[in-house]
Amino acid sequence: MGKIRMAVLGAGPRWMSLVETYTAHPELEIVAICDRADGYAENACAELKRIRGMEAVPYHDFEKMAKEARYDAIFIDCDPDIQVDFAVSEMDRGIHVMTEVPAAYTIEQCRSLVSAVRRNGVKYQLAEQTRYWHFISQWREMSKAGEFGQIYYAEGEYLHYEKAWDYFRNKKTGHRVWTDDPSLDKDPDYERTWRYRTFMEPIFYLPHELSPLLSITGGRIRTVSCCGSNPGQSYSGFDTRDLECALMQDDKGVIYSIRAGFTAPYGFKRETGAHWYQIKGTRKTVEWARSTEDLPKEYTLEGGWVTHPEWGCNDPNAEEPFRSAAHGGADYYPIYHFMDAILNDHQPLMDVYLAVETAAPAILAAESARRGGVRLEVPDFRKC
Ligand SMILES: NC(=O)c1ccc[n+]([C@@H]2O[C@H](COP(=O)([O-])OP(=O)(O)OC[C@H]3O[C@@H](n4cnc5c(N)ncnc54)[C@H](O)[C@@H]3O)[C@@H](O)[C@H]2O)c1
Missing domain, CATH: 3.40.50.720 (NAD(P)-binding Rossmann-like Domain)
Structure with a gap:
């Protein structure tokens, strides 16, 4: 070939x-x-x-x-x-x-x-x-080795504040405009971008949290409910919600709490920027650094809290070009695995089932928030 x-x-x-x-x-x-x-x-x-x-x-x-x-x-x-x-x-x-x-x-x-x-x-x-960040792979290995005992809770947040987002697109040129000025919404030469549409209901953008968490728990989300803050609080003139928070449960009973938001000021975390994760098990809890000022850590009954300054996004043993890729070395993995699937006729690592199992809970979370937090059932796409 x-x-x-x-x-x-x-x-x-x-x-x-x-x-x-x-x-x-x-x-x-x-x-x-x-x-x-x-x-x-x-x-x-x-x-x-x-x-x-x-x-x-x-x-x-x-x-x-x-x-x-x-x-x-x-x-x-x-x-x-x-x-x-x-x-x-x-x-x-x-x-x-x-x-x-x-x-x-x-x-x-x-x-x-x-x-x-x-x-x-x-x-x-x-x-x-x-899901390819090195500490996520390490947590995945710890889970496979049974170090967590029974995992019962997983949490994640994607709080990515920017003063201005590309909310509008010029209809004629297609060029986007980064702005915190809502007046373009009334200008007939401009239209809203997908970011405007998505950030009105930010929980749509939870796959970067759910994908790594599910890769550790091995679960499939079965039920979802969600609520959101009032629209238009931080960016006046825009209908965006500063935060939506989804509560989910998987097929093994594990609870997930995931929040997303893009418009209220909030500081980045060490290495992962706007992303944060936690896994709780009957034997061990691990969590990522909550800011740039603290460290990732684990808790066990025997050892108490132990910080892990060596946990990071980049795998120190990975070869180039994995190591130098953007997003802490993670961005080369998708193309590597896609090419591997084509060249060697494998099932892709993040196949269509895993893909929709991160999208459908987000879609239903947005719907739940619109309907006052009702609990919704996620279809099993492997059986449909
Ligand atoms: N994995 C990540 O970390 C990550 C980060 C940023 C964005 N994304 C995703 O990447 C995608 C692109 O993000 P972006 O920030 O570049 O978005 P963008 O809106 O700035 O760019 C999308 C481009 O697609 C073009 N386009 C849209 N419809 C088209 C059509 N019918 N024919 C031809 N061109 C068309 C637009 O002109 C635009 O230039 C989105 O799906 C976004 O969610 C992922």
Whole structure:
């Protein structure tokens, strides 16, 4: 098999932050990049040429790229709430697909993603990367070795404050505007972006917490309820909620508490930025540093609290390019495992079931918050 020829849909900041990391894979060739915004695909192709000497063709229209360009796989990195339709149409013509977080925004999208993978037998992977952080892998190993005893509680938060987010897009150029000024909402030349839509209900963005926690507990979320703070408190003129908090239970009875928010000022944590995690078991509790001023720690009855300054995001024994990848070394793992699945005909590590098992609880959490916190049942996509 020659190199894997890959197309990219969506050349926004996320793709630009991944270009160097992903193209470090020796078997990968990027052949086409599509973005509807003026100049983005051209810039991304120029960057690819500058970094790797690869010649990719820029496109502004997905249908045109799908018709003209020849590729084996596509990385869909556009607005996450519309990505499933692109993913399904690509899988239906035999293209391997990787998409970004969150995998889906409706239960119907979850179902259509699963059935597209089943009927086509192609590789689908979600590019969720926090599950590859070194301390998460260490906690996973501790769990496999039974060190926690019975895990009964898992907690996570993603509180990522920025003074201004890219809430609007110029309808003509496609360029986004980072602003804390709501007046563009009334300007007919601008429209709301997926970030505006997502941050109104921030719990949609919980997969970066749920994915690593589920990889440690081995559970599947069965029930969800959620409540949110009042809209429009920190960013006046915007309807965003500063925080939503979901309470969930998995098929083994483990309780999960996960919160997400993007608009109220809050400090970052050591190494993980806006992310934080905790696992409680009958024998041991572990938790990540709560700020930049403290350390990760564990508690046991015998040993009391012990800090772990050596726990970190980067695996000190990992080879390049894992070590130098963005997000504390995590960003190379998704492309590595996606390529491995294609080249060696494996089930991708973060397959479609694991992907929708992080998306569906978020979708139902948002619905629960809208309905006053009612408890909702998450479908089992492996049985549907
Ligand atoms: N895993 C992570 O840590 C992480 C971090 C940031 C973003 N993300 C995800 O990555 C994705 C992209 O994020 P971003 O910040 O770059 O978003 P963005 O909105 O800034 O960029 C998306 C790009 O897709 C393009 N696009 C949208 N619809 C299109 C269409 N129909 N045809 C062609 N181009 C189209 C837009 O013009 C835009 O340039 C999102 O799914 C986001 O959730 C993941």
